[in-house]
Amino acid sequence: MKSRLNRLATAALAVALTAGSFAAIAQVTVGGAPMYPTKDIIDNAVNSKDHTTLVAAVKAAGLVDTLKGPGPxxxxxxxxxxxxxxxxxxxxxxxxxxxxxxxxxxxTYHVVPGKVDxxxxxxxxxDGNGMASLKTVAGGSLTAKSSGGKVMITDEKGGTATVTIADVYQSNGVIHVVDKVLLPK
Incomplete structure (x- = not known):
C-alpha cells in the first residue's frame, strides 16, 4: 500500500512538473509583459510597454470593443x-x-479575420509558391513571404515589415509583432 501511494505521489509530481514546464515554455513575453492565451487581444496588449502607441491608437479609433470581441x-x-x-x-x-x-x-489594415498562426x-x-495574400478587415491586401527564415509582410504601398515575434496566442486570436506600420493604398 505504501509503495503504491509513493508511486501515485511520484506520478502526480511528474505530471505537475511537466505541466509547469510546458506552461513556462509556452509563455510568451512581449514588451516585458507576459502574454496570456486566456486573455483577449486588448487585455494583453495594454501590458506591453512596446505597444503603448498602438493601444492609444486603438482607443482613439474606438476599436477596443471590437478587439475584445470573440474574433478570431x-x-x-x-x-x-x-x-x-x-x-x-x-x-x-x-x-x-x-x-x-x-x-x-x-x-484595421493590420487585422486579418480568422486565426492565422x-x-x-x-x-x-x-502553397502559394512563396507568397500568400491576406485580405484585411479594412478590405485591403497584405502579402506574406518568407525570407531568410523570417516572415515578411508587404503592404499595398510596397512597405515591408518583418514579423519579430510570432504566435502570441490570445483568447480571441493571435498577434504577430511587426517592426513597421503597414499602410493601405
Missing part, C-alpha cells in the same frame, strides 16, 4: 518604434478626432 482575429501589431519611424507628425495627426476614419483604416501562414506561403 490575426493582428500584425506594430511596435512603438514602428510608429516612431513614420514621418514626423503622422501619429499625432492620425490621433486627432477629425482623422478617426483614417486612423481606423490604418489599424505561423504554421498556417507558412503553409499558405508554401
Amino acid at each position: 482575429f490575426t493582428v500584425f501589431a506594430p511596435t512603438n518604434e514602428a510608429f516612431a519611424a513614420l514621418p514626423a507628425g503622422t501619429v499625432d495627426t492620425l490621433l486627432k478626432p477629425e482623422n478617426k476614419a483614417a486612423l481606423t483604416g490604418v489599424l 505561423a504554421a498556417a501562414l507558412t503553409k499558405m506561403i508554401k
Whole structure:
C-alpha cells in the first residue's frame, strides 16, 4: 500500500512538473509583459510597454470593443518604434478626432479575420509558391513571404515589415509583432 501511494505521489509530481514546464515554455513575453492565451487581444496588449502607441491608437479609433470581441482575429501589431519611424507628425495627426476614419483604416489594415498562426501562414506561403495574400478587415491586401527564415509582410504601398515575434496566442486570436506600420493604398 505504501509503495503504491509513493508511486501515485511520484506520478502526480511528474505530471505537475511537466505541466509547469510546458506552461513556462509556452509563455510568451512581449514588451516585458507576459502574454496570456486566456486573455483577449486588448487585455494583453495594454501590458506591453512596446505597444503603448498602438493601444492609444486603438482607443482613439474606438476599436477596443471590437478587439475584445470573440474574433478570431490575426493582428500584425506594430511596435512603438514602428510608429516612431513614420514621418514626423503622422501619429499625432492620425490621433486627432477629425482623422478617426483614417486612423481606423490604418489599424484595421493590420487585422486579418480568422486565426492565422505561423504554421498556417507558412503553409499558405508554401502553397502559394512563396507568397500568400491576406485580405484585411479594412478590405485591403497584405502579402506574406518568407525570407531568410523570417516572415515578411508587404503592404499595398510596397512597405515591408518583418514579423519579430510570432504566435502570441490570445483568447480571441493571435498577434504577430511587426517592426513597421503597414499602410493601405
